[in-house]
Amino acid sequence: MKARIIRIADIASTPSKPGILPVSPATIWRWVRDGKFPQPLKLSAGVTAWRANDIEQFIADSSPAIA
Known part of the structure; x- marks a missing residue:
């Protein structure tokens, strides 16, 4: 099974494009x-x-902090 990867452009937000975080x-x-x-x-x-x-684990572990 291939591991899915995510680039920073999809993780981080910019004024023109919201990201995952x-x-x-x-x-x-x-x-x-x-x-x-x-x-x-x-x-x-x-x-x-x-x-x-x-990234999914990071979000799960810290979701109360970023919510």
Whole structure:
């Protein structure tokens, strides 16, 4: 079974496009740096993504904090 992946453009929100989470890409990267968000996968030099299961688990674990 293939693991689903999610790119930051789908996770983070921008003024023109809402994402899965109501935070900016900079906030996602800050959370990664601080150990508050799952580590991404480096798929190639210009492609970074997250396992969908990791993002779903993050949301489930922290939903009271972001709701």
